[in-house]
Each structure stands twice: as C-alpha cells, then as structure tokens.
Amino acid sequence: DGTWPHVYVAILIYLASLIALFYFFTRMFS
Amino acid sequence: MRPLDWVVLGGTLATIVLYGLYKGRGSDTMHKYLLADRTMPWYAMALSIMATQASAITFISTTGQAYVDGMRFVQFYFGLPIAMVILSATAVPLFHRANVYTAYEFLEKRFDTKTRTLASVIFLIQRGLAVGLSLYAPAIVLAVIFGWPDRLTTLVMGGLITIYTVAGGIKAVTWTDVQQMIIILCGLVVAFFMIVHMLPGGVSFLDALYLAGATGKLNAVDLKFDFNNQFNLWSGLIGGCFLALSYFGCDQSQVQRYLTGKSIAQSKLSLLFTATAKIPMQFGILFVGAMVFVFFLFERPPFLFQSVAMQRLESPAVSEQFAPIRSQFEQAFEQRKQAAIGMAEARHAHDESRRAQSLAQYRSAQAEIDRLRTSGTKLYERSSGEKGFNDTNYIFLSFVTRYLPAGVVGLLIAVIFAAAMSSSSGEVNSLATVTVIDVYRKHIRPVATDRHYLWVSRLATAFWASYAVFFAQYAKKLGSLIVAVNLLGSLFYGSLLGVFVLAFWFRRVTGTGAFLGMLLGEAAIFAAFWFTGISFLWYNVIGCVVVIATGLAVSWLRPTP
Structure with a gap:
C-alpha cells in the first residue's frame, strides 16, 4: 500500500466546492 | 444514417x-x-x-x-x-x-x-x-x-x-x-x-x-x-x-x-x-x-419525440381529437419562440422592463406547451391502451438524427x-x-487443474x-414485466451492503448473525417497497440498517462458542 487521509479530505472539499458551484449556477440562471 | x-x-x-x-x-x-x-x-x-x-x-x-x-x-x-x-x-x-x-x-x-x-x-x-x-x-x-x-x-x-x-x-x-x-x-x-x-x-x-x-x-x-x-x-x-x-x-x-x-x-x-x-x-x-x-426554442420540436406514438395520434381514429391540441401547441411554440428572442434582445439592450415582460410570456408559453404535451400523452395512452408513456428516451436521438x-x-x-x-x-x-x-469451484469441483x-x-x-x-x-x-424485472434487481443492494459493513467493521458478528441479517434486511426492503411510498434511494439505507441491527442482535444472543 503526502498521505491517503489528505487525499480523502481533498476529495470531500472538492465535492463541497462542486455542490456550492452548482448551487450558485442554479441561483444565477433561475 | x-x-x-x-x-x-x-x-x-x-x-x-x-x-x-x-x-x-x-x-x-x-x-x-x-x-x-x-x-x-x-x-x-x-x-x-x-x-x-x-x-x-x-x-x-x-x-x-x-x-x-x-x-x-x-x-x-x-x-x-x-x-x-x-x-x-x-x-x-x-x-x-x-x-x-x-x-x-x-x-x-x-x-x-x-x-x-x-x-x-x-x-x-x-x-x-x-x-x-x-x-x-x-x-x-x-x-x-x-x-x-x-x-x-x-x-x-x-x-x-x-x-x-x-x-x-x-x-x-x-x-x-x-x-x-x-x-x-x-x-x-x-x-x-x-x-x-x-x-x-x-x-x-x-x-x-x-x-x-x-x-x-x-x-x-x-x-x-x-x-x-x-x-x-x-x-x-x-x-x-x-x-x-x-x-x-x-x-x-x-x-x-x-x-x-x-x-x-x-x-x-x-x-x-x-x-x-x-x-x-x-x-x-x-x-x-x-x-x-x-x-x-427556435426550431419547432415534434409534438412527441416517439414516432410510433406520433403516427397513432395522426391516424384517422385519433386525429380529430388531436388536431386542436396540435394547433394550440404550434401557437404556443411561436409565442415561446418570440418571447425567447425578446428576452435575448432585451438582455443585450439592457432593457429590464422588456426583459421582465418577455420572461413572463416565455414562462406562460412553456407552461402551455407542457400542459398540451400532457394532454397529447393522455390521448395517446387512451387510444393505444399503453400506460405510463413517456418519450424521454427518444429526445436526444431524434435531435441527433434530424x-x-x-x-x-x-x-x-x-x-x-x-x-x-x-x-x-x-x-x-x-x-x-x-x-x-x-x-x-466452491461447490461442484473444488479440486482441478488451472487449465x-x-x-x-x-x-x-x-x-x-x-x-x-x-x-x-x-x-x-415480457411487455411491462420488463420494468418489474429491472426494479426487482435494484431491491437487493441494501442487504448486500449491510453484510459487507458487518464484515468490515463489526468483529464480533458471527456468520449466523450475518446470514440472518441478510434475510431480514431483504424482507425489510421488500416491505418498504410494497407498503410505503419512500423513494428507492432510501431502500439501501433501510436494508443496511436492518442487516446490521439483526447481525449484532443475533451475535449477542448466540455468540461464537
């Protein structure tokens, strides 16, 4: 088998950013 | 092609x-x-x-x-x-x-x-x-x-x-x-x-x-x-x-x-x-x-994207009822198109009052188109005897081919x-x-060559x-059974997930606990399916929780000797 936990946290931050981006996208054009 | x-x-x-x-x-x-x-x-x-x-x-x-x-x-x-x-x-x-x-x-x-x-x-x-x-x-x-x-x-x-x-x-x-x-x-x-x-x-x-x-x-x-x-x-x-x-x-x-x-x-x-x-x-x-x-919005779409359904609506038996729906649909399409053009022009000209007026017309025309498509769909279902018709799967490919x-x-x-x-x-x-x-290899022929x-x-x-x-x-x-076959397949995931959660995280759970948990978890999913209107996305949560609870309870009552 830097570290895997760092990668996992980065993925979750990425997910949160993606949801925030989609929410902004939804609000901007609705 | x-x-x-x-x-x-x-x-x-x-x-x-x-x-x-x-x-x-x-x-x-x-x-x-x-x-x-x-x-x-x-x-x-x-x-x-x-x-x-x-x-x-x-x-x-x-x-x-x-x-x-x-x-x-x-x-x-x-x-x-x-x-x-x-x-x-x-x-x-x-x-x-x-x-x-x-x-x-x-x-x-x-x-x-x-x-x-x-x-x-x-x-x-x-x-x-x-x-x-x-x-x-x-x-x-x-x-x-x-x-x-x-x-x-x-x-x-x-x-x-x-x-x-x-x-x-x-x-x-x-x-x-x-x-x-x-x-x-x-x-x-x-x-x-x-x-x-x-x-x-x-x-x-x-x-x-x-x-x-x-x-x-x-x-x-x-x-x-x-x-x-x-x-x-x-x-x-x-x-x-x-x-x-x-x-x-x-x-x-x-x-x-x-x-x-x-x-x-x-x-x-x-x-x-x-x-x-x-x-x-x-x-x-x-x-x-x-x-x-x-x-x-700018190119007239077919009333329904499924050509077989359209042929039926245009057939002599149904066309008399369909004609007024179709002519209203064409009017609504033109209204929506003009409103859409108006919205784009108003946005470019920074004309906020015209934009708001066009937006109201645009939404009203879209609501009318949605209503007419629903009426046409119901007319098709009544005349063909087919229930639950929708043309979603035909939209993209109709566009592509035309x-x-x-x-x-x-x-x-x-x-x-x-x-x-x-x-x-x-x-x-x-x-x-x-x-x-x-x-x-497990049950029929446990010993044999790799070849x-x-x-x-x-x-x-x-x-x-x-x-x-x-x-x-x-x-x-299979006709409409095909939907049931597809749905049946999706009802088994929750209990499988539950048993793997037990395997990964619960060291004290026994084989019998896991086995009985899977059976009860499956029963819980089928019960949720038959007796509630809960969205299918929650079935896995229900099944998984029941498997874990049963596995823990059985293992506590009958621990491994």
Whole structure:
C-alpha cells in the first residue's frame, strides 16, 4: 500500500466546492 | 444514417473488437483471465469503472431527462465521492489483502460458507436479471428511430462483446472499456459544440443559459428535504452514498475492476479518480440535454419525440381529437419562440422592463406547451391502451438524427453502442467469475487443474453472454414485466451492503448473525417497497440498517462458542 487521509479530505472539499458551484449556477440562471 | 455514418459506426465497432482481442491475448491462466494477473494501472481501472456504470440508456435517457425535467438528476451522484473515499479506506485494502477473486469469497474468510453462498446467489439473481436489459433498452430506442429490428441490434452488440470477452477475459474487457469511455466522452464534447454552434445568430451561449434557467432546466441543487422526492441534495448525499457504497463495494461487476490493480494504491486511485470525474461527466450529459431544449426554442420540436406514438395520434381514429391540441401547441411554440428572442434582445439592450415582460410570456408559453404535451400523452395512452408513456428516451436521438451532419450521427450512434457494450461486457465477465469461483469451484469441483478452471471460465463467459443476448431477444415478450424485472434487481443492494459493513467493521458478528441479517434486511426492503411510498434511494439505507441491527442482535444472543 503526502498521505491517503489528505487525499480523502481533498476529495470531500472538492465535492463541497462542486455542490456550492452548482448551487450558485442554479441561483444565477433561475 | 448516411454512408459516412455507417463507415464511422462500423469502423468504431471493428476497432473495439480488434483492440479487445489484441489487449486480451495471453490470458492463459485463470488468474490472468479473471484478474489480469493484477497488472492494471489506475487510469485503465478508473475508465473501466465509469464505462461499466454508464449504460446506453444512461446516456440516452439522461439527456432527455434534462430536456423535460432539468438538471436536478445530477444530485443523485453527490454521495458517490463520499462512498469512494470510504471504499478506498476500507474495502480496497481488505479485498486486496484477502487475495480474493470475488467480493463474496471475502465473506467466507470473514464469516462462513452459507453467508458467501447467499451473497453470491443474490448477486447472480440481481445481475442476471439485468444483464440482457443493457442490450435490449437501447435496441428498442434505435428500432423506433431508425427502424432497425431490435433483435438484430441486440445480436450485433451481444455477438461483438462475446468475441472479445470470451477470448481475452478481463484484460480485454478493461481495455475496451477504456476505449469505449474515450468514444463516449468525444461524442459528448462533439454533441455539445454542435448544439451551441447551431443556435440562431442573435442568441449567445450566455443567452442560452438564461433561457434554459428561466424554465428551471438548470436547477441542479434542491435544498428541501423530502423522503418522497428522489432528487434533492439530502437524498443525493445520503441515499446516493449508500447506493454507491452498495454498487461499487458489493457488486462484483464493479469490485472486479479494482481487484485487477497492480497495487492497493493504484486501486484506490482508480476509485478516487472516478469520485472526481463522475459528477462533472453527468453534469455534462445533463447540460447537453438542457442545450437541446434551448435549440428547440427556435426550431419547432415534434409534438412527441416517439414516432410510433406520433403516427397513432395522426391516424384517422385519433386525429380529430388531436388536431386542436396540435394547433394550440404550434401557437404556443411561436409565442415561446418570440418571447425567447425578446428576452435575448432585451438582455443585450439592457432593457429590464422588456426583459421582465418577455420572461413572463416565455414562462406562460412553456407552461402551455407542457400542459398540451400532457394532454397529447393522455390521448395517446387512451387510444393505444399503453400506460405510463413517456418519450424521454427518444429526445436526444431524434435531435441527433434530424439535425446533426453526416459522420457526427455515426459517432453518436457508436457512443450508444459503446455504452451498451461496456456495461454488458463488465456484467458478463463478473457473472462468469462468480459462477466459477463461488459456485463451481466452491461447490461442484473444488479440486482441478488451472487449465480446467480457465476453460470453465471461458465457457461461463460464453454462457452469460449468450444468456444476455437470448434475454434481450425475447425481452419484448415480457411487455411491462420488463420494468418489474429491472426494479426487482435494484431491491437487493441494501442487504448486500449491510453484510459487507458487518464484515468490515463489526468483529464480533458471527456468520449466523450475518446470514440472518441478510434475510431480514431483504424482507425489510421488500416491505418498504410494497407498503410505503419512500423513494428507492432510501431502500439501501433501510436494508443496511436492518442487516446490521439483526447481525449484532443475533451475535449477542448466540455468540461464537
């Protein structure tokens, strides 16, 4: 088998950013 | 389909088969045939995971869904990255270190034979029910659009996957998945740019976004919690996470992809890449559907996109009732078109009062079009006796065949074939693996040479590929039962997830506890299905919780001596 936990946290931050981006996208054009 | 389209489609399919045979050569032991000798790099596994998940109907239906219902379906995938992180931290290292061919083999190492057998039988039923549908579903859409006989289409798709899957095993499946995923992504990008390019001169891409957004087509996030609503942020995050945990952690058709990794790290990376790429990909597919909606603001769409239904509405028996609906539809279309042009012009001129007036007319015309389409659909259902009709699956391909140039149509039909073949080949390959490892080698012939098991694996692959084609050939005779068959398959994930959660995290749970937990979990899911209106995304949560609670209770009452 830097570290895997760092990668996992980065993925979750990425997910949160993606949801925030989609929410902004939804609000901007609705 | 014009000659150039046939060249593109035929060339693509031939390349897939030849590439599969080339990459699959040398699979001359069971370990190579079923696990590629654990030599796969992360990017091949990642694209194979995504290609196996993306069936043809995902591609056809998702674009149509955005046209009709907007982009809220993307929330369904919000739980996937969370599930991938959990699986990377738990399932991947445990499966790899247990040195197993199948996820269910792991259950015997952790619990006992009966738990492994029950889980593998559940998988064979669940996946066996669905395997032919991956071929049948796109074939019936292509039959309506092009008039191709659906039996011929399923025979071609099934025949091609049989050639490279039987010959090359999982190496052929994985590398053709990579190729098919690249074809799918290229097709998507080409379709997107073609649609934007075909918008009228005065309508910019930004105008298109405002026009789609004004009717709610770009609503990608719904914060309201509702148990009965499939698509909101919370059902996506929680229900979607449980569904992804079940699918990627307990379904051999996905587990087998990342068991072929050359190291634990490579397998983890394959799941984590999927975690980052899947949501943008689905967003892209839905966005193409939303842009098709904008395109049809300026180009009159067919009243219904399913040509067989349209022929019925135009037949002498029904046309008298349909004529007023159609003429109102045409008026509403013209009103919507003028309002859309007015909105774009007002936005460019920064004329806020005209923009607000056009927006009100635009929304009113859209509501009228939706109402008329509903009336027309009901008229079709009454006259044909068909219930639950919808034309979502026909929208994107109708657009493609009527408006896109030669060559591009062939590419997008190749995308449909590639998506159908990539999901079917993964299913066939995994069904054969479970048949050989969890049934044949475990219960029928525990001792034999590697060469014997290799040939049994080839035979099992040929059997499941033939079964898929046979099922697809006769699926039409099932009629509306086909929906029930598809639904039945989705009711087994919760209990499988529950037993793997017990295996990974609850050391004191016994084999009997896990076995009884699976049975009770399955009963709970069927009860939720029959007696409640809860969205199917929550079934996995219910099943999983019941399995864990039962497993813990039984193990506490009857601990291992």
